Amino acid sequence: KAIQVKAALEIGRRLSALTDDSRPVIRTARDVERLLGASFRDLPQEEFRILLLNTRNEVTYQHVVSRGTVNASLVHPREVFREAIRRASHAIICAHNHPSGDPTPSAEDIAITKRLVEAGEVIDIRVLDHVIIGDGRCLSMRERGLM
Numbered sequence: 001k002a003i004q005v006k007a008a009l010e011i012g013r014r015l016s017a018l019t020d021d022s023r024p025v026i027r028t029a030r031d032v033e034r035l036l037g038a039s040f041r042d043l044p045q046e047e048f049r050i051l052l053l054n055t056r057n058e059v060t061y062q063h064v065v066s067r068g069t070v071n072a073s074l075v076h077p078r079e080v081f082r083e084a085i086r087r088a089s090h091a092i093i094c095a096h097n098h099p100s101g102d103p104t105p106s107a108e109d110i111a112i113t114k115r116l117v118e119a120g121e122v123i124d125i126r127v128l129d130h131v132i133i134g135d136g137r138c139l140s141m142r143e144r145g146l147m
Contacts, residue, residue: 023058026051029140032095032131035059040097040133048075048096052089053128061087075112077119084125091126101135110146117147 024035036049046068052061063083066074084092094116098104105113113130120127130141141147 023054023060026053026057026059026093026128029129029131029138029143032093032129033133033138036062036095036131037133037136037138041135043097043099045069045099046096048080048094050080050084051093051095052084052087053091053093055090057091057128060089075116077116080116081119081123081125085123089125091128092120093128094130095133096130097133101137103132103134103137103139105132105139105141105144105146110141113141113147 024031026032026035032051035051040047048065048068050063050065051059052063054060061083065079065083068074080092080094083089094113096109109130109132113127116130117127127147128142130147132139132141
């Protein structure tokens with residue numbers, strides 16, 4: 001019984017340590033790569049995720065939108081924004097991996113990014129960036145002027 005009480009106290013201590021200060025803040029594409037790079041590494045297929053952000057660009061939630069094939073992931077604006085609307089997000093950052101290791105965007109990547117930016121404008125949820133993560137490298141579509 002003492003072990004259970006001790007474990008419960010430890011869980012409470014750890015939960016109280018998780019304040020808003022512990023939320024990662026996204027300022028650059030490298031911040032996104034640091035946050036997601038390890039989980040994207042060695043995935044055999046593309047995976048498209050969104051980071052939901054509050055007004056201080058703190059990550060409040062991470063959501064997997066779709067898993068695709070070796071070189072494609074199907075993404076639709078309604079699927080991307082569903083979770084952002086449900087969680088009343090201020091903005092999102094889109095991210096996906098390229099299993100080939102080369103983060104160069106495809107024509108489809110550029111087209112869906114522009115479509116997501118337009119949809120976000122309609123519902124007042126900004127798309128701050130779309131980051132493509134390759135093998136130890138990342139590319140920001142915002143920094144490249146592709147949005």
